[in-house]
Amino acid sequence: MIELIFTDLCNGCGKCVEVCPTNALALTEQAVPTIRDQSTCQTCFMCELYCASDALYVDPDCEQPRPLDPQTIRDSGLLGQYRRDSGWDEWAADPRYTNQHWRMDGIFALARNTPPPAKP
Amino acid sequence: MTSTSTPLLDLHTDVLVIGGGLAGTWAAVAAARQGSRVILVDKGFCGTSGVTATAGPGHWWVPPDPQIRASAIEKRLATAYGLADSRFMARALDTTWNSLPAIADYYAFPQDEHGVTQYRGLRGPEYMRGMRRLVQDSGVTILDQSPALQLLRDAHGAVAGASGWRRQAGGNWQVKASAVVVATGGCGFLSRLLGSHTNTGDGYLMAVEAGAELSGMEFSNYYGIAAAGSSMSRSMVYTFGDYYDASDRQLPFQQGPDFTGQLARALLEGPVYCRLGRVPQDIRQQLPTIQPNLMLPFDRHGIDPYQQRFPVTLHAEGTIRGVGGLRIVDDDCQTTVAGLFAAGDASSREPIAGATSGGGAQNSAWALSSGQWAGRGAALLAQTRGASQGSLHGFTEVGIQPSTSRSATDIAQLIKRIQAEVHPLDKNLFRSGNQLSSSLQALDSIWDQLRDAPPNIEDNPLRARELLAMAATARWCYHAAEQRRESRGMHQRSDTPQQSAAFDAHLRVGGLDSVWSRHDHLKTPLTHGALA
Numbered sequence: 001m002i003e004l005i006f007t008d009l010c011n012g013c014g015k016c017v018e019v020c021p022t023n024a025l026a027l028t029e030q031a032v033p034t035i036r037d038q039s040t041c042q043t044c045f046m047c048e049l050y051c052a053s054d055a056l057y058v059d060p061d062c063e064q065p066r067p068l069d070p071q072t073i074r075d076s077g078l079l080g081q082y083r084r085d086s087g088w089d090e091w092a093a094d095p096r097y098t099n100q101h102w103r104m105d106g107i108f109a110l111a112r113n114t115p116p117p118a119k120p
Numbered sequence: 121m122t123s124t125s126t127p128l129l130d131l132h133t134d135v136l137v138i139g140g141g142l143a144g145t146w147a148a149v150a151a152a153r154q155g156s157r158v159i160l161v162d163k164g165f166c167g168t169s170g171v172t173a174t175a176g177p178g179h180w181w182v183p184p185d186p187q188i189r190a191s192a193i194e195k196r197l198a199t200a201y202g203l204a205d206s207r208f209m210a211r212a213l214d215t216t217w218n219s220l221p222a223i224a225d226y227y228a229f230p231q232d233e234h235g236v237t238q239y240r241g242l243r244g245p246e247y248m249r250g251m252r253r254l255v256q257d258s259g260v261t262i263l264d265q266s267p268a269l270q271l272l273r274d275a276h277g278a279v280a281g282a283s284g285w286r287r288q289a290g291g292n293w294q295v296k297a298s299a300v301v302v303a304t305g306g307c308g309f310l311s312r313l314l315g316s317h318t319n320t321g322d323g324y325l326m327a328v329e330a331g332a333e334l335s336g337m338e339f340s341n342y343y344g345i346a347a348a349g350s351s352m353s354r355s356m357v358y359t360f361g362d363y364y365d366a367s368d369r370q371l372p373f374q375q376g377p378d379f380t381g382q383l384a385r386a387l388l389e390g391p392v393y394c395r396l397g398r399v400p401q402d403i404r405q406q407l408p409t410i411q412p413n414l415m416l417p418f419d420r421h422g423i424d425p426y427q428q429r430f431p432v433t434l435h436a437e438g439t440i441r442g443v444g445g446l447r448i449v450d451d452d453c454q455t456t457v458a459g460l461f462a463a464g465d466a467s468s469r470e471p472i473a474g475a476t477s478g479g480g481a482q483n484s485a486w487a488l489s490s491g492q493w494a495g496r497g498a499a500l501l502a503q504t505r506g507a508s509q510g511s512l513h514g515f516t517e518v519g520i521q522p523s524t525s526r527s528a529t530d531i532a533q534l535i536k537r538i539q540a541e542v543h544p545l546d547k548n549l550f551r552s553g554n555q556l557s558s559s560l561q562a563l564d565s566i567w568d569q570l571r572d573a574p575p576n577i578e579d580n581p582l583r584a585r586e587l588l589a590m591a592a593t594a595r596w597c598y599h600a601a602e603q604r605r606e607s608r609g610m611h612q613r614s615d616t617p618q619q620s621a622a623f624d625a626h627l628r629v630g631g632l633d634s635v636w637s638r639h640d641h642l643k644t645p646l647t648h649g650a651l652a
Contacts, residue, residue, distance in 0.1 A: 021164030021173075021318050023265060023287055042317035043351040045413055046168040049245055060417035062312050062351040078420055085412035086245065099230045099246070100409045101176055102238035104356055107403060107410070111359035112375065114398055 001041040002058050003068050005033055006079070009055035016047040016056055038065055045082050052089050054080030127291035133159040133261070134502035136282055136297035137495065138268045138323060141170025142177070142484065143464020144303035145251035146219075146491030147498070151301070152258035154499035159295050160260050161284060163267035163304075163318050163582070167252040170305050171440055171465075172484070173244045174315030175354070176411055179220065180478070180485035181240035182213050189213055196482070200474020201608045202624055202646040203336070208471035211451070212482075215489040226250035243412075244315075266293055267582045270520055271300065271326045271460070272512040279330055279459040280508040285581050296512060298502035299459050301494045302327055302446065306439035306465035307593045309542050310535060313344060313435040314351045314413075320586040321439070321593035323466040324446065328592065329515040332455040333447040333630045335468040337593075338600035338611045340442035341548045342477045343380050348391075348431035350417040357407070357414065357425075360398040364429055366390050384434060384545045393429035436543045441477045442610070443469045444597065447628055452497025453490050459501060461494035463487070470626065475609025518632075519574045519584040531575055534587055537566055542594045553615040556602040563595045571633060592632060599635045600627045621646065 002024055012031040021044065026036035033056075035041075043062035048054075057073050059066045073079065083089065087097035135151040137144050140162030148160045162169050182192040193209045220229075220239045227250040229237050255262060265288040272294070274280035283294040304323030308316040324334060346353040363371040365386065373382045386392045399407075404426060408415055418425045439445055446455050446462035448471070453461050464487035473482055514520060541559040542548055570591055575584040604627055606620040607613050624646050625639040 017288070018264065019165045019168045021169040021315070023164065040317070042315065043312075044168070044174045044315050045416060046173065046245070050168070058416075060350045060352065060420050063349050081419065082412055082416060085408040086243070087409070097409055099228070099243060100406050101241055101243045101411070102230050102232055103403075103406060103410050104176065104178065104241050107356060108359060110400070110403075111356075114360065 001038055001043055001062060001065055002035055002047065002056065003066060004057040004070055004073055005035065006055045006057075006070065006074065007032055009053050011053050013052075015050050015052075019050045020047055048080075048082050049086060049088065051083070054083065129286065129291065129293040131159060131261075131293070132296045132507065133157045134297065135159075135299050135301065135495065135498045136161070136295045137301045137303055138282060138326075139163075139170070139303035139305060139464075139466065140166025140252075140255075140262065140264075141303065141305055141464065142172040142248070142251070142487040143466070143491035143494075144301070145248070145255050146488050147301045147303055147461075147463050147495035148255050148260045149251075149258050150492035150495030151499040152260050154496055154503070156499035156502055158258075158260040159263065159297070160255060161263045161266045161268055161282070161293070161295070163265075163322070165264045166255065166262050167248050168245070169318045170248075171313070171315045171319060172487070173248040174413070175244040175480070176241060177244060177247065177484035178241040178481045179216050179488065180213060180481045181216065184214070184217055196472070196478065197474070199476040199609065201476070201619065202474065202642055203470050203609075203626060204474035205471045212472050212485050212489040215492060216485040219488055219492065223250060223254060226254045263293060265289070268304075268322065268326065269581060269585050270514045270516060271330045272296075273330070273515060274508040274512060275510045278508065279457055280512055282326070283514070287582065294512070296508065298505045298507060299461065299498035301461045301463055301498050302455075302466050303463045303491060303494070304466045306437075306442065306445065307590060308436060308438040308440045309539055309590050309594065311436040311438070311539070311543060312346075312351050313437055313440065314346075314353045316437070316440055319440060319465070321589040322585060323462070324596070325585065325589035325592050327446050327455060327457065327460060327462065328630050328632060330457050330460060332457045332460060332462075333628045334444060334596055335447035335626050335628050336470040336600075337439070337444035337596045337629050338604045338627055339475055339477070339609060340439045340444045340597040341551070341610060342437040342441035343384065343434040343545070343549060344437055344441065345380075345383065345432055346435055347417050348433040351435075352414065352417045353435050354411055354414050356411065357396055357399060358394065358432075360396055361394040362397060363432075364393045364395070366393075380434065381549070383432070384549050387434060388546055391431050394425075394432045395427070395429045396425045397427070399426060434545065436548065438542065439593070439597070440465055441479065441483060443473050443475070443477060444600070445469065448490070450497075451493060452500070453494035454497060459505070461498045463490040463494040475611065477610055518571065519576070519588045531583055531587060534566060534570070534575070535590065538563065538590050538594050542597065551601060551611070551613045553602065553605065553613060556598050560595065560598050560602060563591065563598065567591050567595060567633075595635050596629045599637055600629050603627055603637045603639075
């Protein structure tokens with residue numbers, strides 16, 4: 001679920017509030033996003049993907065809130081991970097993040113042809 | 121929400137599309153292509169809402185060689201058990217093949233290492249972001265964060281628009297339209313399936329209130345694997361998985377059509393753990409740029425899924441990867457209610473999938489195709505029908521008129537009671553007549569309770585309608601499952617384990633307070649044994 005909003009990183013564009021499919025976020029009168037209703041968050045990470053400032057953090061636990069230490073997350077290198085690996089915005093021209101989604105078909109075929117290991 | 125002081129955004133259009141996921145966006149584009157004025161309303165945000173935006177949809181993608189097409193159709197007919205239509209399959213294959221290359225200005229189709237452009241599979245977020253731009257460039261008006269709450273009728277009783285709530289802008293909206301496309305997705309009953317929490321069956325409820333029929337609702341018990349506690353139901357890597365029980369004994373699952381069944385049986389015995397040790401090294405390196413969201417749960421909880429065992433679960437998909445939905449009666453995807461069209465998971469996918477989920481690829485092809493057929497059909501009807509005159513009225517008042525206020529806790533409890541019938545593997549995946557009857561009793565009692573005191577949350581009129589929609593959808597699914605007293609395709613019952621010629625039929629259901637069903641027998645009897 002959505003856990004952290006780093007207001008010092010946020011530029012106040014409001015995109016995260018606009019794109020949230022379940023309306024979990026809201027903008028304050030000062031144009032700062034806040035978690036309006038954490039229980040409606042569906043843990044889809046769309047807010048992170050659309051945040052060009054990498055100012056949000058979604059914990060992958062979709063069942064219950066997890067209190068997190070903001071500094072630990074800030075230092076973890078995980079902020080903006082999804083947007084970067086997706087090759088969005090400033091990452092679009094970086095060859096390390098070229099869309100390789102088309103490989104899925106080959107991977108499925110490989111999995112079908114990879115024999116399971118001998119039984120222990 | 122009917123308070124006179126509430127501001128109303130009052131609009132007129134030719135075609136109204138309800139839902140901005142894959143089917144809804146294709147419908148809006150197709151309607152606009154016919155020269156119609158189009159409004160698209162989305163509960164959330166057109167571009168992130170729905171199950172496509174978070175996934176990586178492949179499409180049922182078969183080149184237009186007559187022999188290759190015929191053999192692809194033949195293969196799918198074999199698991200449709202008489203309930204699909206080869207002509208619809210051919211139409212869907214053709215529409216899909218012609219449509220994807222045409223959106224190259226909106227989605228950067230990658231090339232493989234041989235320089236061949238790859239159209240079949242798309243990344244969901246980029247696909248839906250592109251579809252939003254295409255919808256806008258087609259001149260369609262988009263209302264985001266504007267859930268529809270009910271369909272509206274004119275003085276003659278014909279569907280003539282819809283109304284809803286502007287949950288961020290404030291106030292309500294009403295759109296008068298000459299034709300309406302319902303593309304609200306399927307219903308997974310808030311199962312934590314990735315991206316599915318917008319898909320609560322709202323369109324089924326609205327359409328049935330207007331008199332529409334549903335079909336194939338018994339085929340609604342698909343489940344998808346995910347790391348326990350996570351929403352990341354992306355199955356690809358799990359084909360490489362090794363599986364273990366709580367005492368570290370390896371579980372001998374075979375990949376293939378019965379994988380879910382084997383996993384489900386093991387999960388009913390206790391926790392199941394997975395390790396992805398057989399994923400080749402080169403693919404591990406590529407995975408973040410193949411499926412950028414796949415690794416988020418592992419990376420963020422410090423799990424190395426290639427070395428460590430982690431618990432897995434199955435998320436219910438209801439009618440999302442399941443088959444059932446609104447019955448369509450013609451090539452334009454019109455429902456049994458004139459002027460009301462259905463597309464994507466909101467419509468029954470039986471014409472191309474029959475009694476077995478076609479999986480993601482067929483579903484995407486269906487959303488893309490049925491969306492365009494419905495959008496075009498709605499536009500053509502709007503042109504002949506003209507603008508409807510006079511004032512508009514709702515079809516229902518249940519969950520619309522202010523009534524007994526219930527607390528958020530009450531609502532959460534009611535949702536849990538619905539989920540307790542439709543999510544458990546031993547009730548829905550592994551079915552029996554007795555269990556279905558007992559679940560139906562529980563669901564009927566929930567419905568009666570909601571009917572007697574319709575839920576109402578002052579600051580969230582949508583929640584009440586979602587709750588009603590889920591309760592109604594659960595009853596339609598299980599009523600159909602109870603009535604189909606045989607096993608066919610994904611509907612398997614321990615008390616009636618054989619397929620039976622008596623049920624060579626489409627099962628239609630509908631009704632709210634009193635759920636009805638009807639068997640529409642196939643025109644051409646099946647040769648039993650040959651297909652089973």
